[in-house]
Amino acid sequence: MAEQAxxxxxxxxxxVFGADVVEYPSVNIDSPRIATRIHQEYSRxxxxxPALAAKMATAASTAAEKRRKIKNANAEEQASDPKMRKMIEASTEKVEKSREAQSMALTLRAGKGAAPNAHGPTPTRDTPSSALVRKDTVRQARPEWHAPWKVMRVISGHMGWVRSLAxxxxxxxxxSGSADRTIKxxxxxxxxxxxxxxGHISAVRGLAVSPRHPYLFSCGEDKMVKCWDLETNKVIRHYHGHLSGVYSLSLHPTLDVLVTGGRDGARVWDMRTRTNIHVLSGHKGAVSDVKxxxxxxxxxxxxxxxxxRLWDLAANKTMAxxxxxxxxxxxxxxHPTEFTFGSASAQxxxxFKCPEGAFMQNFTGHNAIINTLSVNEDNVLFSGGDDGSVSFWDWKTGHRFQATDSIAQPGSLExxxxxxxxxxxxxxxxxxxGESDKSIKIWKADENATEETHPxxxxxxLGRRKF
Known part of the structure; x- marks a missing residue:
């Protein structure tokens, strides 16, 4: 009964709906309902x-006529000289060939033919390719050999930490300037x-001897900057202006200018007139060192x-x-001969390279609070730590060729x-x-060391260097 119904x-x-049902031979549609909906919605x-069809036909014929006219005009405007005509034809052929040869490939192989490993890895292993392959890191230069350094003399005399040397x-x-307020x-x-x-009433933190005058300059945590006449061994000038402790001092090699840095920033002084030429403002913390x-x-x-910060002295502005x-x-x-400089912080x-301050390399391995750096003409860099650890490095490659500890004097705390x-x-x-056991140590390179005895x-x- 159900089937009959x-x-x-x-x-x-x-x-009822037979008139609306249309067969679409190009579309495989089983349901008459879909076919009916297509007929109802898209039959019109x-x-x-007719008007639009006539307009399309007219436009097509007009475009064909324009192309034919342009072709005839080009044929009429050909060069009269047959040699010139041949040259023009040859150049157009080259352009067309280059267009045909252009490829949308991501990489272009150095040589024509199959891919480098098309027939297996072994036969074409050495085939050159300019594929997008991650290149190896720059091959590291071999460090220069340096003799190890050792302590040759220990000088005692100060009653406090030795904080500065010149x-x-x-x-x-x-x-040497010390925390016992004396300069020796x-x-x-x-x-x-x-x-x-x-003369100082607090620790002497900076010293500099002028190469062009008989003067010694000193600065300390007592806010004072002094100029000592080495002929009379007396203070002849004071540079007043710092509002807090002065930590570092440096003389300009050619100008009569003195630069000091401390807790309230850096200042530039006229050596003769004692006037404060510039205040180098920009740092948000104490200036620990000036060069x-x-x-x-x-x-x-x-x-x-x-x-x-790298400063433009004339404009009193930060360069970088x-x-x-x-x-x-x-x-x-x-560095005494290269146009480079080094900087140290904890670990x-x-x-860096001057004048723009481009980063060159890291010296990794000295895990301490590094208080001091020094470099000589033989490309030996010295770094001294707050825990007594010392390291000697090759300046060119950053290789640490010696790491040792400075031994505190007998009677000192560890x-x-x-x-x-x-x-x-x-x-x-x-x-x-200068060390915190109140001593001064003088180091020299081991004269008996050779590349055979100390390889x-x-x-x-292979690892990439981190900035």
Whole structure:
């Protein structure tokens, strides 16, 4: 009964809607309902209206006529000279061939033919290819061999931490400033005390000997910047202006200009008239170290706000701000012959290129708070840590060829083994360090060491260098 009722209903539906049902042979449609909907909705637009069809035909004939006219005009405007006509035809053929040869491939192979490994890896292994392959890191240069350094003399005499050192230009003596508020002059060859200068009322943090005048400059945590006449051993000038402790001091090599840095920023002074020429404002923390050089940037400052600034001295403006360090920059050093400089912070030593301050490389491995850096002409970089650890590096490649600890003097606490300041004397053959066990140590390279007795322990690394 159910089948008969369904059959009767289907017949009745067919009879009612049969006129609307249309067969579409090109479309595989089983349901008459879909075919009916297509007929009802799209039957009126299956063919263009007569007016629109006539307009389309006219437009097509007009376009064909235009193309024919352009072709005839080009044929008429051909060069009269047959040689010129041949040259034009040859150039058009080349252009058409180059267009045909253009490919949408992502890479172009150096040679024509099959892909490098089309027939297996072995036969075409050495086939050159310019495929997009990640290139290997730059091959590392082999470091230069340097003899290990050792302590040759320990000088005692200060009653506090030795915070600053300076060697005079003739290389006869050096000065040391200490937390005992004194400046002592020592004979470089014998290590004997020649003179003690008193006048500061707090730790002496910076020293500099002028190469063009008989002057010694000093600065300290007592806000004072003093100029000492080395002929009379007396203070002849005070530079008043700093509102807090002064941590660093540097002389310009060619101008009569003195630059100091401290808790309230950096200042530029006229050496003769004692006037404050510039206030180098920009750092958000204390200026821990200042360096001067002849060429731009003439002033480089490192700060506890973990930035390094390169200054335009004439315009009193910042040329560049280097933000590579993550922690406070405690020390700077200028290479004596190259146009480069190094900077140190906790567990980080970096090398930069002047004048723009481009980053060059990292010196990794000295895991301490690094208080001081020094470099000599033989490309030996020294770094001294707050825990007494010292490292010697190859300046060119960043290879650490020696790592040792400075031994605190008998009677000192273990915590007093710390290197606070350092400098190479003028020849670069002796290193002077000031330490928190109140001693001054003089280091020299081991004269008996050779490449056979102390081989270079170096292996190239494949890892990418981190900034």
């Amino acid at each position: 369904a059959h009767a209903s289907a017949k009745r539906t067919r009879a 637009v299956q063919e263009l209206p 060697v005079e230009p003739d290389n006869q003596w050096f000065a 002059i020592w004979d470089l060859g014998s290590g004997t005390l020649k003179l003690t200068l008193t 001067c050089q002849e060429a731009d940037p003439q002033i480089i400052t490192g700060s506890m706000d973990s930035t390094i 701000v280097l933000t590579h360090h993550k922690k406070a920059v405690r020390s700077l050093t200028l 980080s030593i970096k090398q 915590a007093e083994a710390g290197v606070m300041c350092s400098t190479f004397e003028r020849t670069g053959l002796r290193l002077i360090t 270079l322990e170096w292996k190239p690394t």
